[in-house]
Amino acid sequence: MTAARGSMREASTTTSWPRWLEICLVLGSLVAFAVWSYLRAPVGGDFAWSDAPRHALNGIFVHDLVAHLGEGDPRAYAVDYYLRYPALTILFYPPLFSGVLAIAYELFGFSHQVAQATVLSFAVVLGGFTYLLARRWMSQGFALAAALLLVGAPELTVWSRQVMLDLPTYAWLVGSAWCFTGWLQQQRPRQLYGTAVLVVLALYTKQTPLFIFPAMLAGLLAGPGLAVLRRRHVWVTVLLMMVALIPLVVLQLKFGQVNSASAIGSARADLSRLTLAAWTYYLEIMPSQLGWPTLVLAGVYLVGAAVRPSWRLPRPIMVYLLSWLVLGYLMFSFIMVREPRHDLMVLMPLALFAALALQRLAEGWLSGRAYAAAMTAVPVLCFAHAGAELEIHPVQYVDGYAQAVNYVIERAPANSVVMFSGNRDGTFIFDVRASKRTDLAIARADKMLFRVAIERERGIEDRGVDTAQLRQRFVDHGIRYLVYDPDFWQDQPSMAALRSLLADKSSFTLEETFQLRANFxxxxxxxxxxxFEGELRNPPLPLSAELVGVGMKLQK
Structure with missing residues (x-):
């Protein structure tokens, strides 16, 4: 075992890249892949996933809120902001990524392009942390291969090209793994402090990495054991982490009921936990998430490590990584809402194992120049594989919303309200706010006509609004323009009232129709x-909104 590890160190040393070349190759590869991803991402206000424009809008809100500080009551400002742009989800999700976006917006302006580029900057961070983690046990070329196998995983390439929280959360989490494995091996306090900081950053980006705590405990017990509890820096770290997470817990208890309900028992038609299908769902889709080459190589490593001690990582590290994989899998299988993106952050160990398999095989079969050639060829092949995944798996988009927004903002009267009735209200509202028409406010027809908790699948209640009441709301709230999807929720009585009202030629004029184009x-x-051709109230009555999911009503 010692001889095998000695040969590994010798191979990685005699074929290592100079430091300057290492930095250039690793950073260059990751940046090049991020740029390639950006060029294959929708960035024209053509969001497909409903949460994506909301995350992008949250960043604008944080930017505007910071600019407003010192000029009035922040809470009143936040309420007014939601009433003007009713697609915010800043309190339903942790706020860290919104803060990062706010900085990017301050530097480069409000746009879908800036939001997407910010997400993809975390692909570089994720790849960098994966490389640093892999370098603890691998030579440079194979460590870079591990990073490229992870950031180029098929499912990750899809979600990294949308303005979602998964990739930033993943980056912080893998960074914590780099620090924690260093602490397991070297017991330096700063490594444990770094672990705590990065775990807190991950949780303040998205709540789902909770599985990391039992995985860390398993690694601790397999390594230094309970004797480590005698060390002061361990207790300091635990205490500081608990204090840092108190605001997040408060936010979750106050505003995260819908997310908690989704985890415990969704109102949607999800797989029952009592079925085998629920517990094998993520196993069945794993090949499409990681790709067969990565999955097969990871299997080769696990089999090899089981029969050959020289293939194994140090015991605490193996226990930690396997616990990360297994406990994370169980947690996401338990959560009722199951989607291919949810468990992506669980799969990092498999990318490491795949690269380790390549290195162990190369060490056994190659030496000298042949090993050096393999160390160069493997990351090149992994980069090509990652690029192929970008081309093979296009990201969904829905084009046409930006054109509708441009039409409205060129014609809407100053300080007026635009009503939107359609499926992608988040896209429309973000595109309006990202424009220069900051005087416009948006009213959502679905909030005015129905009671819905986040999405229709969780239940819908018609408010019973008739045509006369609906026409009066146009008058009272100063709504001059309506952007209307004629196929949206037409089975509901209140939507029938709106449809009937629009048929009144004396009250409404159909000015334009925009066809929407999608690749799915x-x-x-x-x-x-x-x-709307009627007279508008001046000044208009303020808008109000009910947040059904948290049992709260907002009004000025």
Missing amino acids: NNQDKRLQIYR
Whole structure:
């Protein structure tokens, strides 16, 4: 075992890249892949996933809120902001990524392009941390291969090209693994402090990495054991982490009921925990998440490590990584809402294992120049594989919303309200706020006509609004333009009232229709722009909104 590890160290030393070349190759590869990803991402206000424009809008809100500090009551400002742009989810999700976006917006302006570039900057961070983690046990070329196998995993390439929280959370989490494995091996206090900071950053980006705590405990017990509890820096770290997470716990208890309900028992038609399908769901889709080459190589490593002690990592590290994989898998299988992106951060150990298999095989079969050639060829092949995944797996988009927004903002009266009735309200609202028409406010027809907790699948209650009441709301709230999807929720009585009202030629004029284009089977086909011809109240009555998911009503 010692001889085998000695040969590994010798191979990695005699074939190592100079420091300057290492930095250039690793950083250059990751930046090049991020740029390639950006060029294959929708960045024209054509969001497909409903949460993506909301995350992008949250960043604008944080930017505007910081700019407003010192000029009035922040809470009143936040309420007014939501009433003007009712697609915010800043309190339903942790706020860290919104803060990062706010900085990017301050530097480069508000746009879908800036939001997407910010997400992809975390692909570089994720790849960098994966490389540093892998370098603890691998030579440079194979460590870079591990990083590219992870950031180039098929499912990750899809979600890294949308403005979502998964990639930033993943980056912080893998950074914590780099620090924690260093602490397991060297017991330096700063490594444990770094672990705590990065875990807290991950949780303040998204709540789901909770599985990391039992995985860390398992690694601790397999390594230094309970004797480590005698060390002062361990207790200091635990205490500081608990204090740092108190605000997040408060936010979750106050505003995260819907997310908690989804985890415990969703109102959607999800797989029951009592079925085998629920517990094998992520196993079945793992090949499409990671790709067969990575999965097969990871299997080769695990089999090899089981029969050959020289293939194994130090025991605490193996226990930690396997616990990361197994406990994370069990946690996400327990959560009722199961989607391919949810368990992505669980799969990091498999990318490491795949690269380790390549290195162990190369060490056994190659030496000298042949090993050096393999160390160069493997990351090149992994980069090509990652690029192929970008080309093979296009990201969904729905194009046409930006054109509808441009039409409305060119014609809407100053300080007026635009009503939106359609499926992708987040896209429309973000595109309006990212424009220069900061005087406009948006009213959502679905909030005015129905009671819905986040999404229709969780239940919908029609408010019973008739045509006369609906027309009066246009008058009272100063709504001159309506952007209308004629296929949206047409089975509901209140939507029938709106449809009937729009048929009144004396009250509404259909000015324009925009066809929507998508690269998937999308329900959104067109947006119609109606102008309300009636007299508007001056000054208009303020808007109000009910947050059904948290049992709160907002009004000025």
